[in-house]
Amino acid sequence: MLRVTVVGAAGYIGGELLRLLLGHPEAEVVGAVSSRFPGKRIDGVHPNLRSVTDLTFCSAEDAPESDAVFLALPHRVAMTQIEQWRSRAGVVLDLTGDFRLHDTEVFRRYYGEEHLAPKLLDDFVPGLPELYRERLRTADLISVPGCMATAAVLALHPLVAHDLIDPERGAQVDAKTGSSGSGATAGQANLHAERSGAMRVFAPTRHRHEAEIAQHLGLPAAMTATGVEAVRGAQTLCHATLRPGVGTKDVRRAFRECYAAEPFVRIVAHQRGIYRYPDPKILLGSNFCDVGFALDEDTRRLSAIGALDNLVKGGAGNAVQSLNVRMGLPETLGLTFPGLHPL
Amino acid sequence: MLRVTVVGAAGYIGGELLRLLLGHPEAEVVGAVSSRFPGKRIDGVHPNLRSVTDLTFCSAEDAPESDAVFLALPHRVAMTQIEQWRSRAGVVLDLTGDFRLHDTEVFRRYYGEEHLAPKLLDDFVPGLPELYRERLRTADLISVPGCMATAAVLALHPLVAHDLIDPERGAQVDAKTGSSGSGATAGQANLHAERSGAMRVFAPTRHRHEAEIAQHLGLPAAMTATGVEAVRGAQTLCHATLRPGVGTKDVRRAFRECYAAEPFVRIVAHQRGIYRYPDPKILLGSNFCDVGFALDEDTRRLSAIGALDNLVKGGAGNAVQSLNVRMGLPETLGLTFPGLHPL
Amino acid sequence: MLRVTVVGAAGYIGGELLRLLLGHPEAEVVGAVSSRFPGKRIDGVHPNLRSVTDLTFCSAEDAPESDAVFLALPHRVAMTQIEQWRSRAGVVLDLTGDFRLHDTEVFRRYYGEEHLAPKLLDDFVPGLPELYRERLRTADLISVPGCMATAAVLALHPLVAHDLIDPERGAQVDAKTGSSGSGATAGQANLHAERSGAMRVFAPTRHRHEAEIAQHLGLPAAMTATGVEAVRGAQTLCHATLRPGVGTKDVRRAFRECYAAEPFVRIVAHQRGIYRYPDPKILLGSNFCDVGFALDEDTRRLSAIGALDNLVKGGAGNAVQSLNVRMGLPETLGLTFPGLHPL
C-alpha cells in the first residue's frame, strides 16, 4: 500500500486527487494538507466525499512522511516548498506550473518572474506517460502538465512524431475550457452571473500553456484560451498545415501508431453521429483524453482536436497515472471510471 | 422630462434601472450613485450599456436633486439613508427589503433586527401597481416588493380576491430563482463552479419574501426558495386548496377579472405546447409577469404559478412601472421589450 | 458470475445499466437488446463506453438466457413482453412504470388505460432496498420505482415510519428534474433551444410518480413536476405538517434510525456551507440519495428534501442495488462511484 499525501487538498485539483486516491486500491491517503482548513473534515469542503471518508485536513507541519506527495498548490508556492516536500516523500508530483518549463528564459517570459529553484528543473520529468513513460519509471520529481497543454500536445504529438506538418507554420491552438480551471477561490470573474453562458477570451496571447506546447513538441505554437459555459472540460483545436504529399491515411496511421496501445487516449474518428470529434462532455470524471482530426485535403489544412476533463486527465488523473507508472503498478489502477452519458 | 437618480447603481438591480431609465422616453438619468465606483464610467460595470451612455458614477454627496430617486441598496442601508434621500427627491422608490413589511414585529422575526425608521412604514405604498395602483398615484414613498413575493402574490391574488381558497390551509409556495438575485458581490456560494447546475435549497423556511406574501394576501403562507441553474428568472408554484364547490371555471374567471386589463400580467393557460405554464425563460428582460394555474378537481388542490424576470418585473421594471403610475405617464412607457425566444 | 441482459439498451436508462453492469465485478453483460439498433456497436450510441466494450446490440430474439434481465423499455411495452422475459431469466427487474402501482384502479387513473397483466402485480416487489430489502432477497420480479418517487419516498419515509406527520394533511411534493428523464428520443419539447434554461412545469397535477409516493407511504400525496436546467438530477421538496409536540430532535432521530446503516442514503444536515441540503449537483453518476429536512418549529411545517441522479439511484443504480440484494452479493458492488465536485 502506497502512503500518499495531497498538499493543497482543499482546492479543486486537490479534491480530485483525494477522490481518485481514496478509491485507488493500492494507495492510502495519509495526509491532506490545507493551510486554510487544518482540522476540518475533508467532506466539509468536498461534499462528494461524504460517507466516503472521515479524514480531516492537516497543516503542512503535521503531514506524515509518505511514499508520494502531490502538490496542488497555487503557482509559485510549489517552488518555495519543493525542498521541504522532497525531503519527506519518495516521489513528488507537482501539479502547478512551477516546474513545467525547463528553460528559465521562457519561464520568465510567461510567468513574469524569476524561477526560484532553477537547478531542479532538469530533474523534473513531465507527468505525461504517453510521451515520457520510460523516464517516469524512475522519476522522483514529476511535473504534471497544464490541462490545455495536455490536450493540445496529445492531439498534435502524432503529427510531429511522424513529421507530417510544416514546422515553420507551427500550430495555432484554440482552447476552450470550463470554469473549474481557475480554481476554488471566488472572485468577480467567476461569479456565476458573470461567468455563466460566457464565451470569454481570457488569454488571447501568452497563455502559459502555450509555452508548454512548444516545449513538448518542439514546434512554434500560438494559443488562445476561451472560457465557455462548463464547469469541467477542455478542448483544443490545433490548426496546422500538412507537408506536401501527406494525406488522410498518413495522419490516421500516425495516430494509430502512437496511441493504439495507450490505455487513456482514444482516437475519435467517426463518419457519423453526434460525437464524431473529441468532446469533453462525455469525458467528465474520466481519465481519457480523446483525440481526433479533420483535414481539408485541398488546402492541406489540418485541425487536430483534443478533449479531456481538465481536473482529471488534465490534472489529478494524469498525476495518478504517472504515479502508477512510477511505482510499477498497472497503469489504469484507480482510473477506470468511464464517464457519463448523457450529462 | 423626469430627472431621476439611481442609488446603488453598480449592482444588478441598479444596472437594470439604468438600462430601463436610459431607454425611457420621459426620464433623464441625472445621477448614478455608487459608493464603490465614483468617477468610473457606468459602462465599465454594466458592459451592456457601452455606446448607450457616457455617464459616470457619482458619490452620494454629488448626487443632484431629482424628481425621483431609486434606492437599489443592500438591505438595512436604505433605512439608514431614507431621510437623506427623501429630502432630495420628490419620490423615493426603495427596492430593498427595508420598507416592505409594515409590522415591526414581523420585520424583527424575518430580518432578525429592529427597524430603524418604523414611523415611516405606513407612508410607504407597495410598488405593485396590480394591487395598489390607486394609492401609488399619490405616493411619495414606494417600496417595491421582493421578486419571489411579486411572482407569488400575482399568482395567488385572484384566488384571494375572489375568496376561492381555503384560508386556513394557507398557501405553500415553492420558489425557484436564478443567481442574479443574490447580487453582484462575489462569494463562495456564487462561484460559478459551485452554483452552476445546482438545485440549491437556500431558504427552506423563513425566507423574507414569505412574510411579504402573507402580508399582501392576508393568508398564511410558507415558502421554500431554491436556486436553480439560471442567471435571471424566478418562478413560484403556489399550492392551495380550493373551497368546496369551486371549479376550474371560477378560477379562470377570477384570473380574467383581475388581469384582463393589466398591461404586464399575462394569463398563460394553454392546452398544449411547450409553454403551457408560466416559465421565466421567455420573460428575461421583459416586464411581464406570467400567471397560470392547474387544478386537480378531484382533490381541489390548486397550483397557481407565477413567473417573471427577477431583475425586471421582480425589481427594476416594477419600480419604473410604479413611477409611471405615480407620474401619470402611460404605464408601459419604457417597458415594452417583449422578451426573447429562444434564449 | 451473473449473466445479465439489458432490454431497451439504447435508451438513457439502458446506457446507465450497461455502464454499471460492465463495471460490476460479478456481472457479465450477455445481451444488450435494442429493437432499433441490432448489430450496431453499443458505443456508437453510448459514446462514454468507447474502449470499455466491443459489444453490439442484439434483437430480442437473439437475446441469450440470463440470470437477470433488466427492462428499460417504454411504458406499456414492458407489460406486453413480461411473460417472454420471465421465461428466459431467473430474475426480471422492470424499470418502467408498468408494475409500480399495485392497484389497477389507481393505474387506470394515472396511466389512462387498463393494465394488461394485473395478475402479476402482486408478484412484483418494489426495487427500493431501503423499504423492501427483506422481500427483495427472494423476489423474482422486481419493479424499480420512478426517479422522483424514489427521492420523495426516501425523504418522507422516516417521518411516516415514526408517525411524525399529520396524515390528513398529507404531503405536497415539489419535484425538479433534468431533461434526461424524458428519454433519448428527440422532440420539440426537448430541443436544446427550448429546454435550455427552462423552468417548465410539465406536470402540475397527476404525475404518475405521485401515485407511487402515496402507495409506498400510505399517505395522500400531491406532486408537481418542473423541468429545470440540468441533464441529470432530481430533487424533491416534500412539505408536510408535523403532529403537535414533534420537534427537530424527533425528526432527526427518525432519519438516523431509518438510514444510519443504509449504504446509499446520506443524511445531509449541515449548519453551514453551500451544500447544507440535498442537491443532485454532487450526486451525478453516483448511487446516493441524499435526504435532509428543514423545520419551522413555530408552524410545525416541515420540508423533507431528497436528491439523486435520476438515471442512477433514480433508475439503473437502484436496479443494480436491488439485484445485489437479490443475489446475496455485497449491496454496494459496482456502485461505489462517489460523484464529482465541482461539476
Place this chain on the structure above:
Amino acid sequence: MLRVTVVGAAGYIGGELLRLLLGHPEAEVVGAVSSRFPGKRIDGVHPNLRSVTDLTFCSAEDAPESDAVFLALPHRVAMTQIEQWRSRAGVVLDLTGDFRLHDTEVFRRYYGEEHLAPKLLDDFVPGLPELYRERLRTADLISVPGCMATAAVLALHPLVAHDLIDPERGAQVDAKTGSSGSGATAGQANLHAERSGAMRVFAPTRHRHEAEIAQHLGLPAAMTATGVEAVRGAQTLCHATLRPGVGTKDVRRAFRECYAAEPFVRIVAHQRGIYRYPDPKILLGSNFCDVGFALDEDTRRLSAIGALDNLVKGGAGNAVQSLNVRMGLPETLGLTFPGLHPL
C-alpha cells in the same frame, strides 16, 4: 409605414424578424408566412410575442403584396421561390445561404449542388451595411450573410481594408456558436441531453460561412465551427499574421477608422475587467457586433475577435438594419435594445 412580410415566419430567424418588425416604428407586418402553421396564431409558436400581437400565420398564397419581404427559409428553398417573391415585393431580403456566394463554382463546392438561379447572383447586394452601405441604398435584392461570417468579416475587415495582414497566410477562424443557429426543427443532435454542455466540433472544415469570409475579404480563410453551451450567440477568433512593421497602434487606428461612426459595431479594447474582449453573453437580443483584437508583437500574430447574437446582428437584426438603409430610414430604427447584463 412600410408593409413587410416575413416568409418562414415560424422558425427562429422568422421569430426574431417578427419581434423586431412588430416593434419597428415604421414597419407594419402584413404577412407572416408559414407552410406548417397557416391559420395558427403567431404567439403559439413564438411565446414571447404573447400580448404583443394577435396575428396569425398565413400560407404563401395568401401573403399580401408588400414593400419588403424577408425570406427566412431553409437553404435551397429561397432560390426556388425567389421569382415568386420579388414579383410581390419591392425589396427582397434573403436570410438563407442561397444568394450569399457570387461564384457558382464556390457555391457548388460548399453546398454540393448546382445553383438554381445563377443569373440573379450579381443582383444581390450583401446585407452588411458596414461594408456595402452605399450599394444597399438602391438594392432591391439583399442577401444577409451568415452569422459566423458576419462576426468574422467585421472582425477582420479593418485589417484587410488597411492592408495590415499577410494575405498569403490568410486567416484561421475559430467560430463558436449556440444551438439556435441550427434552427427550430428537433433532431437527435439538438436534443437537450446531447447538446447541453457540449463542445461539439460540427464543422471542422468546409463550413459554408468559410466561403463567405473569403469572398467578402478577398483573403484565404479557413474556419472551424464548434457548438458550445449557449442558445444564442456566436463568437469568432480570427487568427492572422501582421505584415512586418505593423504594430498595435496601426491596428487600433484601422479599427477606429472603420468603425468609429458605425452605430452597431463597438470596438471592445479594455485593459481590465471581465469583458475585455467581445463576448456574445452581453449582446443577446441586441444588434451590436462587438469587435476587438489581441496582438503578440513578438510574433506578429494577431487574433481579431467578433461577437454577436446570431439571430440578431447575425441574421434578423442585420436584415432590418439593411432595410432601414435601403428605405432611407434612420439606421438604428427598431434596433436599439442594448442587451442584458447579467444574463
